[in-house]
Amino acid sequence: MEYLKLTNLTKIYLKKIIAVNNMDLSIHKGEFLVLLGPSGCGKTTTMRLIAGLEAATEGDILLEGKSITGLAPKDRDVSMIFQSYAVWPHMTVYQNIAYALKLKRMSKKDIDIRVKETAKMADITEYLDRNPTNLSGGQRQRVAVARAMAVKPKLFLMDEPLSNLDAKLRVAMRTDLKKAHELLGSTTIFVTHDQSEAMSLADRIVVMNMGVIEQIGTPNEIYHDCETMFVANFIGAPPTNFFDVEIAVSNDNVMVKHGMFEFAVAKEIEASLRKYAGKIVVLGVRPENFDILPVGKGLLDSKIEFIEPQGSHTVVVIDIMGKHHKIISTGTFELKVGQEIGIDINQNNFFFDKESGKRIR
Amino acid sequence: MKNKLKQFTPYMLLAPALIYYIMFWIRPVIKAVFESLTDLEGSLSIANYVEVFKEPVFAEAFGNSMIFAIVSVILQFVIAFMLALLLNKKFKGSNLLLFVALIPMAVPPTAIAVLWRTAFSSYGWLNNMMQKAGLIETPIQWLTVRGKSALSFLILIDTWTVLPSVMIILLAGLQNLNKEYEEAGYVFGASRWQVIKDITIPILKPTIVTAIILRMISAMQVWLIGVMMFGFGRVPFLVERIAYYSDVVPLLDNSYKMSVTYSVVVTVIVLVSAMIYLKLNSRGRKT
Amino acid sequence: MNTKKLITRTLFLLFLVTMLIAILVPFFAFLATSLYSSSEVYQYPRTMMPRFTYDMKITWEDDMYQLSVYEDDIEDYELKIYTNSPEKLRIYLKKQYSVQLTDEEIVADFSKSKDGTAVYMQYKKDLLYNFKTFFTITSNADKAIMNSIIAAGWTILISLSIGSMAGYTIARYRIKWKKQINLSLLIVRMFPMVAVSIPMLVYLIRMGLNGTMFGLAIVYSVGNIALTAWITNSIFQGISVELEEASLVFGANKIQTFFKITLPLAFPGLVACSMYAFLAAWNDSIVALILSNSNPTLSLLIYKAIGMSGDIQLAAAGAVILVTPSLIFTFIIKNYINQLWGDVKF
Numbered sequence: 001m002e003y004l005k006l007t008n009l010t011k012i013y014l015k016k017i018i019a020v021n022n023m024d025l026s027i028h029k030g031e032f033l034v035l036l037g038p039s040g041c042g043k044t045t046t047m048r049l050i051a052g053l054e055a056a057t058e059g060d061i062l063l064e065g066k067s068i069t070g071l072a073p074k075d076r077d078v079s080m081i082f083q084s085y086a087v088w089p090h091m092t093v094y095q096n097i098a099y100a101l102k103l104k105r106m107s108k109k110d111i112d113i114r115v116k117e118t119a120k121m122a123d124i125t126e127y128l129d130r131n132p133t134n135l136s137g138g139q140r141q142r143v144a145v146a147r148a149m150a151v152k153p154k155l156f157l158m159d160e161p162l163s164n165l166d167a168k169l170r171v172a173m174r175t176d177l178k179k180a181h182e183l184l185g186s187t188t189i190f191v192t193h194d195q196s197e198a199m200s201l202a203d204r205i206v207v208m209n210m211g212v213i214e215q216i217g218t219p220n221e222i223y224h225d226c227e228t229m230f231v232a233n234f235i236g237a238p239p240t241n242f243f244d245v246e247i248a249v250s251n252d253n254v255m256v257k258h259g260m261f262e263f264a265v266a267k268e269i270e271a272s273l274r275k276y277a278g279k280i281v282v283l284g285v286r287p288e289n290f291d292i293l294p295v296g297k298g299l300l301d302s303k304i305e306f307i308e309p310q311g312s313h314t315v316v317v318i319d320i321m322g323k324h325h326k327i328i329s330t331g332t333f334e335l336k337v338g339q340e341i342g343i344d345i346n347q348n349n350f351f352f353d354k355e356s357g358k359r360i361r
Numbered sequence: 362m363k364n365k366l367k368q369f370t371p372y373m374l375l376a377p378a379l380i381y382y383i384m385f386w387i388r389p390v391i392k393a394v395f396e397s398l399t400d401l402e403g404s405l406s407i408a409n410y411v412e413v414f415k416e417p418v419f420a421e422a423f424g425n426s427m428i429f430a431i432v433s434v435i436l437q438f439v440i441a442f443m444l445a446l447l448l449n450k451k452f453k454g455s456n457l458l459l460f461v462a463l464i465p466m467a468v469p470p471t472a473i474a475v476l477w478r479t480a481f482s483s484y485g486w487l488n489n490m491m492q493k494a495g496l497i498e499t500p501i502q503w504l505t506v507r508g509k510s511a512l513s514f515l516i517l518i519d520t521w522t523v524l525p526s527v528m529i530i531l532l533a534g535l536q537n538l539n540k541e542y543e544e545a546g547y548v549f550g551a552s553r554w555q556v557i558k559d560i561t562i563p564i565l566k567p568t569i570v571t572a573i574i575l576r577m578i579s580a581m582q583v584w585l586i587g588v589m590m591f592g593f594g595r596v597p598f599l600v601e602r603i604a605y606y607s608d609v610v611p612l613l614d615n616s617y618k619m620s621v622t623y624s625v626v627v628t629v630i631v632l633v634s635a636m637i638y639l640k641l642n643s644r645g646r647k648t
Numbered sequence: 649m650n651t652k653k654l655i656t657r658t659l660f661l662l663f664l665v666t667m668l669i670a671i672l673v674p675f676f677a678f679l680a681t682s683l684y685s686s687s688e689v690y691q692y693p694r695t696m697m698p699r700f701t702y703d704m705k706i707t708w709e710d711d712m713y714q715l716s717v718y719e720d721d722i723e724d725y726e727l728k729i730y731t732n733s734p735e736k737l738r739i740y741l742k743k744q745y746s747v748q749l750t751d752e753e754i755v756a757d758f759s760k761s762k763d764g765t766a767v768y769m770q771y772k773k774d775l776l777y778n779f780k781t782f783f784t785i786t787s788n789a790d791k792a793i794m795n796s797i798i799a800a801g802w803t804i805l806i807s808l809s810i811g812s813m814a815g816y817t818i819a820r821y822r823i824k825w826k827k828q829i830n831l832s833l834l835i836v837r838m839f840p841m842v843a844v845s846i847p848m849l850v851y852l853i854r855m856g857l858n859g860t861m862f863g864l865a866i867v868y869s870v871g872n873i874a875l876t877a878w879i880t881n882s883i884f885q886g887i888s889v890e891l892e893e894a895s896l897v898f899g900a901n902k903i904q905t906f907f908k909i910t911l912p913l914a915f916p917g918l919v920a921c922s923m924y925a926f927l928a929a930w931n932d933s934i935v936a937l938i939l940s941n942s943n944p945t946l947s948l949l950i951y952k953a954i955g956m957s958g959d960i961q962l963a964a965a966g967a968v969i970l971v972t973p974s975l976i977f978t979f980i981i982k983n984y985i986n987q988l989w990g991d992v993k994f
Contacts, residue, residue, distance in 0.1 A: 053544050074550040086545035090563040099559065103550035151549060371821035375829075378814040378873055381806075386836060386870050389847035396847065447663070458664060460979075461671050467978035468675075468971050469931035471950045475967035476674060479681040479960055484692045486677040492693040500692065525671060578838050585933055589954050600934065603842050607938045620938075621846045628843040635838060 002026035003187055004050070004155060009059035011045050011211075019045040021211035023059070027189065032181050034190045036198040037208035038234065043191045046208070047157050050189065052076050063154060074103070079153040081161040085144040087132040093119075094128040097147045104151055114150055121180070122146035138169045145177070149184065156181075156188040162197060174200055195235055199223070207231050226350055229357040232284045238315060238326035240284045244354070249277040256283060259321050261300040266347045272360050273351060281360060284350035290327040291344040292316070292335070298342030307335055318343065390628075397622040401614065409622040412615065422597040423630075425512055429598070430580040430634075433516045434573060437524050442569075444524075445531040446557065459532075462525035474589030477518050481590070504591060511596045515587055519580070527572065534568040535561070570642055574635055581631050599627045682964035683775055685746035687717075689961050695720070702745050704769050708761040713737060717745070734758070746777035778965035782953075785962065792949040793969070795861050799936075799945060800929035802865030803872060804922040810869075811876025812918060818877065819884035830881075836874035844870055845938040852939060859943045864936060868929045876921045883917035884910070923977040930974060946970050 004027040011020040020042040027033050035043035048054045050061060052073035061069045068076050079100070088096055094115055101111045119125045122142045132140055141161060148156060158177075162170045178201055181188055192198050198205050199219040207214040207222060207230070215227040226232040232240040248255040248262075254270045255262055265273055273281070295301050305324060308315040313330045318341070327343070329335065351360040400406045413419055448455065468476065480487040481503035488500040506514060542564060546556040562569070584601035593605050606613075606620040613619075676696075681689070683698035703718035705725045712732045716725035729740055734754040741747040741754075749757075749771070761767040774780075783789045818829060845867050849858060857863035887910060895905040911918075929945075936948040944952065950966045 051544075051548050053547065072552075073544075073547040074552060078548060080545065080548040082541040082545055084539055084541050086539065086541035088542055088545070088560060088564070090566070100549040103555070147549070157548075371817045371823045374813045374817040374821075375823070377810045378877065381810055381869070381873060382832075382836065385848070385866055386839070386844060389844045389851065392847040392850070393843055444667075447660070452660075454664065458668065461668055463978055463982055464671055464675055464975070467975045469927075469947055469974050471931075471933055471947045472967035472971045472974075475950060475954060475960075475963045476678040478954060479678050479964055480674060482960055484690055485960075486681065486696060489693045489696070521670070521674070574838065578840070582840055582842070582934075585951065589951060600840075600842055603846070604934060604937055607846075608941065611941070617846070624840070624843040624846050628840050631838070631840050 003029040003031075003064060004189075005060075005062040006046075006050075007060045007062070009046070009049060009061065010057045011042075011049055011054060012057045018211050020049065023211075023213060025206065025213065025216070027187060029187055030185045032178075032188045032190065032201060032203045034192060034198040034202035034205045035208060036192060036195060036202075036205050037214075039193060040210075041208040042211040043193075043206075043208050044159055045211075047080075047159055047189060047191050050155070051078055051080055051157050076155075077153055078155040078157055079148040079151050080157040080159065081141075081144045081148050083160045083163060085137075085140045085161070085164075087135075087140050087143050087147070089131070089133050092129055092131055093124060093135075093143050096132065096143060097150050100147050100151050118146045118150040121183075122149065137165055138173065141165065141173060145180065149180065149186075154187070156186045158188065158190045160192055161190075163192070163194070170197070177201065195237070207234065209234075224348075226284070227359050229282060229284065229352045232286075232350055232352070236286060238287050238328070240286050240350070241290075241325045241327070242352075243283045243285070243320075244280050245283045246280055247273050247276040247278065249274055258283075261345070263299060263345065265349075265351075269351060269360070276360070280354055282352040282354050284352060285345055286348070287315070287326050287328040288313075288330075289346050289348045291346065292327070292329050292331060293342035293344055295340045295342050298344040300343050301340060302343055304335060304337055304339045304341060307337055393621050393625055393628075396618065397625045401618065409615075409618050410626075413619065413622045413626060416602075418594070418597045418602070422599050422602055425596060426581055426583065426599045426630075428512060429516060429519070429583055430577050433519045433523070433580050434577050436516065437520055437527050437576065438569070438573060440520075441524055441527040442531055444528045445535055446561075448528070448532060449535045459529060462529055464525075465522045466526040468522070470585050471589065473518065473522055474586050477586075477590060481514075507595065511587075511591055515583070515590065515596060518586055518590075519583070523576065527576065530568065530572050531565070534565045538564060566642075570639075574638060577638065578631050578635060581634065582627065599623060599630070603627070678964060679968060681961055682778055682968045684961045685744065685773055685777070686959070686961070687744040689959075693721075698773075698775075700773055700775070702747060702771050702773065704771060706758050706761045706767045706769065708764065713758055713761070715740075741771070742777075745771070746773045746775075747771045748774045748777065778961050779969070782962050782965045782969075786949060786953055786966075788944070789946075789949060789966070792944050792946045795940075795943065796930055796946040799861040799864045799868065800926040802862050803868040803929040804925040806865060806869040807872035807876045807925045808918065808922050811873040812880040812914075812921070814873070814877040815880025816884050819881045820889075833874040833877055837871055837878070839871070841867060841871060842934055842938070845935045849939055859940045861940075861945075864939055864945070865929065867935050867939065868925070868932065872925045872928050875924060879917060879921050879924075880914065883914050887913045920981040923981045927974060927977055930970075 006023055006025040009020055009023040009025075010018070012018050023042075023046065035046060037043045045054060049056050052068070052071060052075075056069055059069070060067055063076070087093075088099070091099060097115045097118060098111050101114055106114070115128070116125070119128055122145055124139065124142050124146055127135060127139060127143070132143065135143065141164075144161065148158075161177075162173055165173060174197060190198075190201060199222075202219055204216060204218055205222050206216050209230050215222060215231045217225070217227075222231065222235055226235065226240070229242070233242070243258050246257040248257050254265050254273050256265055291298070300320070302318040302320055304316055305319050306317040308317070313328050314335065316327050316329050316335060317324050318327060319325075320343075335341070352358065353360055397409050398405060398407065400408050448458070465473075479485055483500045483502055483504075485503075487503070488497065491497045492500070503514070538561065542560055543556050546560045551559065582600045584598045584604055587596040587598055588601060588604065593601065593609055600623075603620045603623045606616045606623070610616055680696055680698050685699070688694055688699060703725075705716040705718070707714045707716075709730075712730040714727060714730045715737065716727045718724070719726050728744075729737070731737060731740075734751045737754050737758070738749055738751055741749060757769055758767065786792075817823065818826060823829075848863075848867055852858040852860075852863040852866075855863075857866075891913070892905050892909055895909045896902070900908065931947060932945075933947045933951050936945045937951070941948075946966070947970060950963060950970055953966055954960075954963045
């Protein structure tokens with residue numbers, strides 16, 4: 001049974017800007033769900049609608065089967081970690097956590113116990129009497145997490161909480177958040193535009209674009225089984241390479257034809273692609289699904305334009321019909337800029353309808 | 362050598378301001394204190410202060426100045442804060458309102474007095490309007506009021522003048538406030554009133570404190586509007602006494618001594634009340 | 649739900665309109681008063697809009713001109729004066745109705761009535777009459793305006809040069825006692841200027857500067873140097889040092905950098921500072937009263953004018969002249985108002 005359910009959720013600003021468009025989403029109890037998308041895709045608005053900081057234009061939000069759509073934030077039993085942490089600067093760390101508890105009408109004694117308990121968990125006991133203005137970004141972030149944890153909410157909301165931290169700290173905090181989530185088993189919605197953050201934290205990822213859900217799935221599904229061209233492009237670095245190709249059906253074979261190369265498609269996809277005979281579709285190939293071979297041995301030949309070594313692998317920029325494509329080489333080839341190489345494309349490909357951008361399955 | 366010079370550059374740039382303040386601020390103030398503590402023959406005495414405090418009008422002037430400062434500042438800040446909270450959102454015409462709100466602040470004090478004279482004279486526009494609206498039958502003689510009613514008149518005029526600008530200051534403070542502080546309050550279960558009381562006001566406190574101090578200090582030096590509305594002596598203020606000795610009776614033997622003594626008294630009162638206010642404030646913060 | 653929304657919206661709108669009216673009506677009524685003729689000022693009740701023309705009727709009876717003026721409230725002509733002297737009529741029309749005619753025009757217009765028919769004329773009111781009169785009856789009005797401008801000019805010059813140097817230094821250099829300097833600037837701003845003015849009188853007399861605008865500017869500048877330092881400090885802090893460093897890297901020297909990079913960036917703020925200095929000098933009356941009573945500024949002159957005469961419309965005309973630059977400058981510097989009040993951390 002779903003724990004939180006959004007139905008037809010819509011938010012329109014100033015009668016014309018559609019931030020969230022007719023969104024349906026279900027979240028299970030204890031799940032860590034990440035809303036991922038570029039800025040302006042409606043992910044933060046969705047979270048703010050759930051928190052009650054914005055009023056929905058249309059649609060319903062159900063928490064444990066009960067509608068909370070019209071409720072004020074204080075009656076929703078959620079807690080939130082803000083992008084700027086929003087640790088109140090005029091209160092000490094202790095007061096920050098205690099104030100949130102006081103609003104829940106806990107007794108002074110219980111508050112004291114809970115604050116100390118949570119502080120221990122978040123590892124901020126030594127800062128309890130400090131003023132937030134004297135804390136570093138990472139410390140402040142811990143305070144925000146502790147404050148959100150202390151109230152034991154039904155729902156944890158996190159609005160890009162790691163985006164203001166430096167790279168190293170961000171990775172460390174990521175692990176901490178994941179640990180805290182496993183410990184508390186809390187239901188969490190996490191908003192981010194950082195895909196590696198999303199991948200490493202999420203049980204499921206919701207990829208959003210222009211107010212609409214593009215795909216919902218586990219990190220692996222999102223990466224390896226993209227539903228739309230947008231997802232294929234947005235997820236993965238370097239992004240998926242796209243080629244406009246023509247589908248040619250001859251005898252029993254379904255062929256993909258590009259100016260530089262052609263190949264027969266895998267058996268599973270043949271039937272679907274037959275409908276596109278003679279039409280142009282989009283072929284999407286992840287950078288790691290290319291193979292680098294000696295000249296003449298592959299599907300096509302190309303020249304290396306740039307090389308970006310990454311240590312564990314090398315990003316090779318090649319030119320195919322005047323367009324730059326990034327492919328990943330894990331081989332031990334000695335590659336040089338300007339070198340002619342052969343390229344092979346393996347069968348782990350996506351085909352997309354050129355009009356709708358939807359995956360052809 | 363060059364390094365030495367570089368070290369001195371900032372102090373050389375500050376020197377003119379420092380010299381100016383020694384010459385035209387510290388020196389006159391010391392002179393004022395000295396003059397107020399000497400009699401006409403030049404010997405040390407507190408006769409001037411005795412004379413000032415003995416003046417029958419002194420107590421009234423002191424009371425009026427204090428009441429005016431306290432009442433007008435409280436009135437203006439409470440109303441202005443409520444207005445600012447109400448207006449703290451984008452709405453159609455908000456720019457127009459802010460533009461219009463600047464007008465009273467822009468009018469020089471003497472012109473403010475003339476403006477309200479045109480309202481409150483017996484054939485002034487206020488009586489005219491009220492007559493047109495059927496509220497009164499014969500013109501009201503506004504300017505013949507005395508005592509506390511005259512004082513409250515002046516407080517109302519001051520409020521008209523200052524309220525919009527105080528509102529703009531507080532509004533700017535509200536708009537610069539990180540919205541997430543308040544939102545965090547809402548999410549953790551605070552009502553609108555609790556957010557204002559526990560989060561908005563404490564965070565805005567530095568802005569509010571400064572604005573109140575500056576307002577209070579200028580309110581304590583009120584005199585012009587009283588004199589221009591009612592004439593000297595009707596609603597005496599402390600600074601009004603200085604103006605009185607400079608403008609009306611500048612040639613008495615003790616005019617200079619009286620005004621200098623009054624000016625020291627005003628300064629002490631202003632600085633002491635500012636300090637008391639700050640003390641009260643910082644004590645309030647600790648608990 | 650929807651009706652509640654409607655009610656709050658209506659209340660909000662009502663409240664806005666009330667506020668606009670509360671601010672604008674007094675202001676417009678005041679402007680209108682400066683355009684009233686003497687007869688309008690003492691007319692009761694009257695409309696708020698000043699009249700622009702007068703309908704008059706002239707008849708000739710008993711060898712005298714009988715001048716009647718159309719009054720809206722009785723919807724008829726009312727006899728005002730009878731005389732056979734065109735000069736008296738001219739003065740009467742001017743003083744009572746701000747209608748400026750020459751004796752010849754009066755004779756030409758009015759003599760038509762001598763054959764027994766009533767002559768109906770419409771005369772235009774001279775809208776600037778009060779302003780002109782303000783200059784003629786207070787003989788030193790034009791001097792007072794010049795005085796105000798000169799005092800303001802000196803104040804700008806002194807406080808901008810000394811104050812911005814201090815502000816720049818506090819913002820850019822690591823100096824000792826920074827906190828104390830900031831605090832003392834605040835104290836100067838809070839300090840009652842009357843306390844400085846009275847002893848300054850003695851010094852100014854000694855220097856031969858009493859009654860001069862330069863002498864006034866010295867006192868005005870005390871507070872304004874602090875304010876200018878305060879504002880320029882935050883302006884220069886707002887200008888990234890990297891912009892200056894970029895200029896130095898590309899080969900400019902320190903002085904070139906200051907004049908080519910820092911100063912242009914700070915310019916709007918410096919303009920705001922000078923306008924504050926202007927307003928401080930232009931709006932003041934107590935310092936001028938103490939230091940330059942016999943050679944008044946415009947503000948002081950209006951203060952005196954209201955005590956002298958009952959002609960409120962003349963004082964209003966003078967006050968309108970006083971208001972105009974203040975209004976313009978306040979609107980120009982409106983974005984800097986917050987800095988005037990300052991967000992001071994104690």
